[in-house]
Amino acid sequence: MITWIEDYFAKGCGRCARFATADCSARLWQAGLVTLRRICGAAGLVETVKWGHPTYTHAGRNIAIIGAFRGDFRLTFFDAALLSDPEGVLEKQGPNTAHPDCLRFTDPAAAEAMEPAIRAFLAEAMGHAEAGRRAPKAASSPDLPxxxxxxxxxxxxxxxxxxxxxxxxxxxxxxxxxxxxxxxxxxxxxxxxxxxxxxxxxxxxx
Known part of the structure; x- marks a missing residue:
């Protein structure tokens, strides 16, 4: 996996054989990923690399992470259960996801158009981080050894x-x-x- 942030936007996450090839999802969605990066940076978040992906933090807490996939690119929020989403724009990443937690895009222009909503989600998440609030533990969370x-x-x-x-x-x-x-x-x-x-x-x- 990559450890330098610029590698992600130029080559990908480094977690599969498509790394640094024309078939890499990060290259396919590069324009949209750069837009999400700009929005997160403008919000005042700290940018770092975690799990091979650009991750944005505030007040010592993870706020959001950027990801690229074959069919779309996404901005996923940590502690998404705390976020207000009256328009219902957040989506679940999969059937095992407890709460809607991501914004999924298939067009870089759509990410640009959603900038006000993204900024609102980020600002709310940053406020929760500063206050030390965390999402309630999901009822389905497993008992751990x-x-x-x-x-x-x-x-x-x-x-x-x-x-x-x-x-x-x-x-x-x-x-x-x-x-x-x-x-x-x-x-x-x-x-x-x-x-x-x-x-x-x-x-x-x-």
């Missing part, structure tokens, strides 16, 4: 990546780690799982 809880408490990078996973992917790791009753085996499974979790993958993802 105590070894996994300890690992997340002691490894902030792992914790951020784990909590950014969909509930389904979180549950897959809870079951994988908790499938053994031996603490040493559980800890070994956590160590083996770490790079996959940082890459945004579930226990069954390749």
């Amino acid at each position: 105590e070894e996994l809880v300890a690992a997340l408490d002691s490894d902030p990078e792992l914790a951020e990546a784990f909590h950014a996973l969909t509930p389904g992917r979180q549950k897959s790791w809870a079951l994988k780690v908790g499938g053994s009753s031996v603490p040493a085996t559980r800890n070994a499974r956590i160590a083996k799982a770490r790079p996959h979790i940082l890459a945004g993958k579930g226990a069954h993802d390749r």
